[in-house]
Amino acid sequence: MTNTNSNIVREGFYRRRVRRAVVTAALGVFTAILCGVMLYLGNTRYSPEVILRVLLGEEIKGAAFAIGTIRLPRMLAGLLAGMAFGMAGNTFQTMLRNPLASPDIIGVTSGSSVAAVLCILVFKVSGSIVSISAVIAGISVAFFIYALSRGGSFSGGRLILIGIGIQAMLNAVISFLLLRANQYDVPAALRWLSGSLNGMEMGDIPGLLTVVLLCGCLLVFFGRQLKILELGEHSAVTLGLRTDRTRLFLVISAVFLIAYATAVTGPIAFVAFLAGPIAGRMAGAGNSNTIPAGLTGAALVLLADIIGQYAFNTRFPVGVITGILGAPYLIYLLIRMNKTGGAA
Structure with missing residues (x-):
């Protein structure tokens, strides 16, 4: 009986690995095709x-x-930014066990947006200064x-609620800046806020590529720990995971990915x-989906830009289509969570 159960578990594990490999390869091929279409x-x-x-x-x-x-440059920016957004979003959603825990829902991208709009509308600067500030x-x-x-201990639900509140406040700041700005400066800020691949240059690519490679490798390396965190705080501690340190590495990598990609595009x-x-x-389920999520993000950005x-x-800018x-x-998702009492 024990051998039979072990065989069932082993076969299930093998099937999940094969499925993940096939899906990752298919996403890679589809993304490569989209890259070729953008060049054509x-x-x-x-x-x-x-x-x-x-x-x-x-x-x-x-x-x-x-x-x-x-x-x-447009294709490479879309590819790399999409991978950055996809990997960072998947990390937050898995770590916090909530599909609403996306960086653009909990206020991370709004922080970058406020800095960029402030630079464009108030300080009248552009280029690398805007990117660094963002x-x-x-x-x-x-x-x-x-x-x-x-608080006393980490709470994913508390982080999401605080993030949504911070996002609302930062969006209000953006609206205030747009209303008080010179009307001739507003279009430049709105173009940035819409999310666009227009005007990309090869000089924008090396920095973005470096960040995606370094932070992406860190997220892949911590993929197993990320899946353990998905079990919940108590289960992760019971399994011997140093949750605070692991979560800090994950947050730093994901935030740097999302912030840098937002600064570029x-x-x-x-x-x-x-x-x-x-x-x-x-x-x-049962696998670290960091790489598939990155490829999915890249495919979404490239496909949306083509459309x-x-x-x-x-x-239309790519951000309009993805929106x-x-x-x-x-x-x-909100309707589904309401019907299931907040379950993801």
Whole structure:
């Protein structure tokens, strides 16, 4: 009987690993296809051969500028920012055991947004100063929320409620700044707030790539500990996990990912909120879904940008499309949680 149960557990574990590997590979292929589509689409469409030659460094008149200067930075920014949003959102949702615990729901991205709007509208600066300010503000707000949520002991529910309150306050500050600003400066701030890949340059990519690789590797490395935290505080401590230290590493990595990605592209709505649940449904339970969530986030951003740029007569920023996709899911989730008494 014992051997039979062991075989059943082993087979189930193997099936889950195979499923996760297949889903991750499929997401990788789909994301790669979307990257190719973004390089192909534009006012002038070049053959795959020409695109490959340009990527290999060959100077082809017209194509080198269109692909290497405009389309490639846009595609890479969407890919890396989407991965950052997806991995960070999945980390928060898993660690806090609540699908509402997304960085753009609990106020982390709002902190970056306030700093960016303040720089654009009040201090009249742009470029790297805006990005640095957004990163610092996002990290500061995240740790402020984390510190307030601790009390006597850490509480995920308390963190979410405090985060939602902080987000409401920061959004009010943004609205105040927009209302009091010079009308000629407002469009630049609104473009940033909408979340957009317009105007991306290759100079934006190395920093974003470095942050995604370093913080993403940390989140993957702590994937097992993250799944243990999902069991709850008491169970994690019983299993020997040093919860405070582990949670601190996870929060630092996830917050830095979301803050830096937001600084580069603006707050692309609902990607961090959607990527984790979608990846979880496809890859299944019992595994660390950090990599599938990152690929899902990248696919969402790339697909939304393609739709926003080419599916309508008017071109829309990527954040508008992801907002349209995410809002119905948020409403559905709230209705579902209300019916189940707050269960995730």
